[in-house]
Amino acid sequence: MARLNWGMIGGGEGSQIGPAHRLGAGLDGAFSFVAGALDHRPEAGREYGQRLGLAANRAYGDWREMLDGEKGREDRVDLVTVATPNATHFEITKAFLENGFHVLCEKPMTMTVEEGEEIVRISRETGNICAVNYGYTGYSLVRHMKAMVARGDLGKIRLVKAEFAHGHHADAADADNPRVRWRYDPAQAGVSAQFADCGIHALHMASFVTGQEVKRLSADTVSCISSRELEDDAMVNFRMDGGAVGRLWTSSVAIGRQHGLTLQIFGEKGGLRWSQEQPNQLYWMPLNGRLEIIERGEGGLSPEADRTSRVTIGHAEGMPLAFANIYTDLAEAIQARKSGRTMDPAADLYPRAEDGLRSMAAVFAVADSGKREGVWVDARPPMFR
C-alpha cells in the first residue's frame, strides 16, 4: 500500500506534544512527513521543518501558506495534525476540512460548544475525517478494557471512577510564571482551566471504555491557589446514558502525582483498574474471584488489544505508541476510503469531532455547575439532546 502524506501545524522545536506526534505518525510506515508549519515564528518553523527533513518548499512559515501550498498539489497531504495552542484549533481545523483535507486536531477541539457543533457539521457535510487526539485511548490495554466491557465480561456497568490529577502547578510562588499563569486566565484559557486541559481526557476515556455518553453532571470546582480565577481542582459527579454512575477527580495541585490518568470500571460481574503510568498492566477482579494482572502483549486478549500491541510482552510500551495507534487507525480509515472498501472494525476506534464536541459541552457544564454550587446540569451538546 502506498504511504500516505502527513503534515503538521504546531509542534515546533521545544513544544510539549510535537515529538509524540512525529514518533506516532512515523512508527508504522503508514505516513511520510512531507509538510509542516511548525512554529508561530515563521522563520523558526521553516528552519526546524527542514532540519526534520521537509523539503524547503514544504517547510511553511504559517498555516495559511501551508493550506495554499498544499491544496494545489497532486501529492498533497492526506492528513494534517493541528497541534497548536487551543484558541487556534477551530479556525485551522475548519479551513483544512473545508479544503478537502482530513484532520487530526489536538484537544480541546474548540473553545466553545458552537464552534464544536460547526466542526461536526463541516466534517459530516464534507465527508472529511476530523479526529481528535484523545491519544491515551490508543493504549493497547485501554482498547482491551473497552473490548471486555463490550463483550460483557463485567456485566452491566455500575460505576466509573476517572482521575487525571497531577501536581505540576502546585507551587504558589510560581503561579505568576507566564507559562503557568495564562492557563488560569479566562481571557486566554476560556471558561475552565484544569478540567478543560486534563479532566476531558479522563471523561472521554470513561465514555470510550464503557460505550456510554455523559448525560448530566454536577461539579465542585475550586482554585486552591487563590490568585487564580479558574479552577485548579475539580470533583465531578456524572450520570451516563447506559445507567453508569460516574465520579471524576482532576487536579493540578496534587503534589507528588505525576501524570495521574487512571480509570476504574466496576460492573455487576467484575472490576477493572488501569493507570497511564503503568500502562502495560491491567488489574482485573472477577466477582468472587481473585485479582489478576493482565499484561499487554499476552496471548488470547481481544483483537483490539492484539492489533495495538507491538513490542514483546515484558518490554514497556508508552505514550508515543498509544498515539501511533490513533495514527494507524486513521491510516486504515483513509486507505479504506481511497480504495472504496470497508475499514477494519478493530481500527474504527479513533476519537472523532463528535467526541471533541461532547467534551466542549462538558467543559461548559462543569464551569456552569461549579459556579452554582454543584447544581446538576445537562452535559450534552444541544445538537445531541
Ligand code: NAI
Ligand atoms: P506548546 O506551547 O509546548 O507548543 C505549541 C507549538 O505550536 C509551538 O511550537 C508553537 O511555536 C507552535 N505554534 C503556536 N501557534 C502557532 C501557529 N499559529 N501556527 C503554527 N505553529 C504555532 O504546546 P503543547 O503543550 O505542545 O500543546 C499544543 C496542543 O496540544 C494544545 O492544544 C494542548 O492542549 C495539546 N496537548 C495534548 C496532549 C494530549 O495528550 N493529547 C498533551 C499535551 C498537549
